[in-house]
Amino acid sequence: MEAALLSPEGEIHPLFFHVCPRCARAVPSSTNEQHCINDGTALLKCCPVCQTRITNPYGKFCAGCGLEFATFVDTSS
Numbered sequence: 001m002e003a004a005l006l007s008p009e010g011e012i013h014p015l016f017f018h019v020c021p022r023c024a025r026a027v028p029s030s031t032n033e034q035h036c037i038n039d040g041t042a043l044l045k046c047c048p049v050c051q052t053r054i055t056n057p058y059g060k061f062c063a064g065c066g067l068e069f070a071t072f073v074d075t076s077s
């Protein structure tokens, strides 16, 4: 029995997340949610500074430039 557990390319389909900067809630980008269902804050689709996509739903900081997402909460209220 020859089960190919890993493809020779080792390529993993990338999964991105949209993150709420206010409550740090993350949803898979495939859901196409535009705003957080907890607080209505616009979700970040990528880092506002360096455009790095968000690949970890638990991340609070950009993996590319170290930006803290919480600093991008829209406080125009």
Ligand SMILES: [Zn+2]
Binding pocket: 020, 021, 022, 023, 024, 025, 036, 037, 038, 039, 040, 041
């Ligand atoms: Zn939220």
Ligand SMILES: [Zn+2]
Binding pocket: 047, 048, 049, 050, 051, 052, 062, 063, 064, 065, 066, 067
């Ligand atoms: Zn960044």
